Amino acid sequence: MAVLEVKDVSKSYRLPGQRRIPVLNGVSLSVEAGEHVAVIGRSGAGKTTLLNILGGLDKPTSGDVLVDGESLYRGFGASRRRNRIRASKVGFVFQSFHLMPELDIVENVMLPSMAGFVKVKSPRVRAKELLAKVGLADRFGHLPAELSGGEQQRVAIARALLCGPEIVFADEPTGNLDKLTGAETMKLLFEVSERPFALVMVTHSGETAALCDRVLALDAGRLVASGA
Numbered sequence: 001m002a003v004l005e006v007k008d009v010s011k012s013y014r015l016p017g018q019r020r021i022p023v024l025n026g027v028s029l030s031v032e033a034g035e036h037v038a039v040i041g042r043s044g045a046g047k048t049t050l051l052n053i054l055g056g057l058d059k060p061t062s063g064d065v066l067v068d069g070e071s072l073y074r075g076f077g078a079s080r081r082r083n084r085i086r087a088s089k090v091g092f093v094f095q096s097f098h099l100m101p102e103l104d105i106v107e108n109v110m111l112p113s114m115a116g117f118v119k120v121k122s123p124r125v126r127a128k129e130l131l132a133k134v135g136l137a138d139r140f141g142h143l144p145a146e147l148s149g150g151e152q153q154r155v156a157i158a159r160a161l162l163c164g165p166e167i168v169f170a171d172e173p174t175g176n177l178d179k180l181t182g183a184e185t186m187k188l189l190f191e192v193s194e195r196p197f198a199l200v201m202v203t204h205s206g207e208t209a210a211l212c213d214r215v216l217a218l219d220a221g222r223l224v225a226s227g228a
Contacts, residue, residue, distance in 0.1 A: 003166050003198045004031040004054065009063035010221075011049055023049050024060070025221030031167070034196035038209035041218035047202035048171055050218065054200060055090055055169040056082040068166060087112060091160030091197070093189065095172035097152045099144040099159075105131060106140050109159045120163055130158035133192045150181035154188060161193050170201040174208050186211055 006029040012022040023046040031037055041047050052058035054065055056072045065072045067089055072082045091112075099108045109127035113120040120126055128140060134154040136147075144152050153173065160168055173189065174182030186208055189199075201212065209215045216223045 001033050002030045003033045003068055004029070004200065005066040005069075006030070006054060007064045007066070009050075009053060009060045009065065011046070011053060011058075011061050022221055024053075027063070027221070027223050029216070029223055031198050031200060033166070033198055035214065036190070036199040036212040037201070038212040038215045039200065039202045039218055039223065040204070040206070040209050040215060041202075043204070045218045046221060047218055051169050051171050051200065051202050055092060056086045088163060089166040091163070091165035091168040093153070093156050093160050093168060093170040093173045095175040097144070097149075097156050097176075099152055099155060101144055104141050104143055105136065105147070105155045108144065108155055109162055111159060112162045123162070126162060127158065130161055130192065131155070134158050134188050149176050150185060153177060153181075153185050157185070157189050157192060161197075164193075164195065165197055167198040167200065170199065170203075172203055173201065174203070174205060179207075182208065 006027055009024055009027045010022070011024040012020050014020050027050060039047055039050065049058065053060050059073060064074050067085050070081060070085060071078065072085065100111070106124060106127045109130060110123045113123035131137060131140065134157060136151060136154055139147065139151070144155065147155070170189070174185055177185060182205070199212065203209050216225060
């Protein structure tokens with residue numbers, strides 16, 4: 001069963017002087033429950049733009065995205081529906097971690113439970129359980145600035161998994177890490193969750209992409225099989 005369906009998504013931006021720059025051109029994609037898909041492509045190809053649209057963070061110019069059969073962008077109440085889906089079914093892992101510097105790592109992991117669209121039983125307990133699984137049980141009271149880059153990305157992974165997402169979107173999750181730490185981080189991402197989740201990851205790393213079930217390339221605004 002497809003947990004993610006991308007239907008003919010296009011995206012362009014209008015620059016000063018009314019010039020329109022196309023970024024995505026009729027992208028279509030289906031991702032099955034539990035499937036891991038990597039998207040590769042040159043810098044500036046639109047990988048992050050695509051991921052933001054799939055995760056409901058940026059609207060397409062045309063087309064639609066469905067998560068578990070629910071539209072992110074079409075129909076009455078799409079904005080509220082999008083917020084609910086992001087909170088209850090989607091997790092995000094970013095290259096730059098995006099941790100709140102004034103919150104300790106337990107509070108950072110708890111953040112998705114505060115959105116109001118999904119209830120997490122004992123979120124503080126759940127956050128500590130996930131942090132322990134990623135090897136940070138001895139850092140509960142620490143602020144992000146007191147952690148290494150690899151440790152901060154582990155916190156981000158725990159945060160992404162707090163609500164038990166159906167799908168995780170990862171934007172260059174190893175981009176700010178050395179090779180060994182990046183490999184360890186990907187291993188954690190695949191193994192920490194109690195149940196399988198679908199993954200769509202954009203990356204420059206061929207080694208990281210090879211860990212996924214399927215690798216696609218973004219070329220001229222379209223997705224093609226890697227090597228095609």
